[in-house]
Amino acid sequence: MSCPTHRRPEYRKINKDLFVLTYGALVAQLCKDYEKDEDVNKYLDKMGYGIGTRLVEDFLARSCVGRCHSYSEITDIIAQVAFKMYLGITPSVTCNNSSRNEFSLILDKNPLVEFVEELPAGRSSLCYCNLLCGIIRGALEMTHTTELTHNQTISGGHSKGPFVQEQAYFY
Amino acid sequence: MSCPTHRRPEYRKINKDLFVLTYGALVAQLCKDYEKDEDVNKYLDKMGYGIGTRLVEDFLARSCVGRCHSYSEITDIIAQVAFKMYLGITPSVTCNNSSRNEFSLILDKNPLVEFVEELPAGRSSLCYCNLLCGIIRGALEMTHTTELTHNQTISGGHSKGPFVQEQAYFY
Numbered sequence: 001m002s003c004p005t006h007r008r009p010e011y012r013k014i015n016k017d018l019f020v021l022t023y024g025a026l027v028a029q030l031c032k033d034y035e036k037d038e039d040v041n042k043y044l045d046k047m048g049y050g051i052g053t054r055l056v057e058d059f060l061a062r063s064c065v066g067r068c069h070s071y072s073e074i075t076d077i078i079a080q081v082a083f084k085m086y087l088g089i090t091p092s093v094t095c096n097n098s099s100r101n102e103f104s105l106i107l108d109k110n111p112l113v114e115f116v117e118e119l120p121a122g123r124s125s126l127c128y129c130n131l132l133c134g135i136i137r138g139a140l141e142m143t144h145t146t147e148l149t150h151n152q153t154i155s156g157g158h159s160k161g162p163f164v165q166e167q168a169y170f171y
Numbered sequence: 172m173s174c175p176t177h178r179r180p181e182y183r184k185i186n187k188d189l190f191v192l193t194y195g196a197l198v199a200q201l202c203k204d205y206e207k208d209e210d211v212n213k214y215l216d217k218m219g220y221g222i223g224t225r226l227v228e229d230f231l232a233r234s235c236v237g238r239c240h241s242y243s244e245i246t247d248i249i250a251q252v253a254f255k256m257y258l259g260i261t262p263s264v265t266c267n268n269s270s271r272n273e274f275s276l277i278l279d280k281n282p283l284v285e286f287v288e289e290l291p292a293g294r295s296s297l298c299y300c301n302l303l304c305g306i307i308r309g310a311l312e313m314t315h316t317t318e319l320t321h322n323q324t325i326s327g328g329h330s331k332g333p334f335v336q337e338q339a340y341f342y
Binding site: 012013014015016017018019021022023025026029030033043047050051054055058085086087088111115131 | 196200201204218222225258286
């Protein structure tokens with residue numbers, strides 16, 4: 001299948017700082033609303049899930065990626081194509097087990113935490129970037145790669161500051 | 172004063188859809204938290220204000236704009252430089268009074284409402300894009316152009332759907 005003509009990517013881009021600061025405001029609002037970090041994390045994941053289910057259609061149309069035949073292939077596409085397309089970065093991928101069904105995406109430079117000096121006091125369990133995990137979960141579910149993702153869950157996404165690597169596992 | 176060497180603008184950009192959907196999730200969360208539209212509007216403005224106070228430094232460093240000597244000049248810079256830099260669009264500007272201290276920024280194409288089909292029921296007074304008004308307010312306050320902005324307030328920013336023009340007044 002040939003890839004449809006793309007609109008110039010430039011038209012689909014905005015300044016990163018605006019997004020990063022707006023995201024920070026969102027997390028701050030959730031911290032105000034929910035006392036427990038666990039609840040904030042769940043909410044960010046749920047919110048991300050909704051975003052992922054909507055973004056994936058655009059992703060498939062623009063990336064023209066074909067069907068994947070392994071977890072490893074899926075992970076590589078998330079890291080090299082999706083992250084690059086949406087956040088302008090390419091996480092490195094490591095496989096965590098011999099079954100090759102658990103991976104880490106390691107963001108050496110995470111734009112989402114660029115303005116984060118430290119997490120608020122008493123928020124040490126906050127997964128600041130959990131939205132990203134939710135987005136991946138939602139996007140994968142919508143791709144109907146059921147034979148590959150049937151039992152898939154995504155956890156992780158901790159960020160205790162700008163110097164901490166960001167990780168997302170799926171298995 | 173010469174403008175410092177810029178980093179390649181591409182590095183500062185991310186996909187617009189990710190921002191637009193995240194912003195939608197933020198507004199939805201606020202609608203859940205606050206019963207009255209007025210309170211949501213206030214919160215978006217307050218949040219935008221905080222973002223504006225942080226963005227403006229980056230804006231001044233990268234845009235190299237000089238001191239403005241009239242409301243009209245300020246408005247043109249907001250429309251032609253700031254909106255273009257951060258949202259990739261250029262609102263048209265109209266002056267609303269003979270004193271030339273009240274303007275409208277009209278966004279014929281507003282990226283923030285791209286995925287908005289309609290506002291939730293009972294939310295007819297919601298200023299969906301009020302974050303933008305807050306950002307402008309915060310940024311102006313931080314520029315210390317006090318002789319021009321001393322009594323300035325920003326209101327407006329209504330969006331009742333994607334087909335409604337976006338306006339921001341300041342006077």
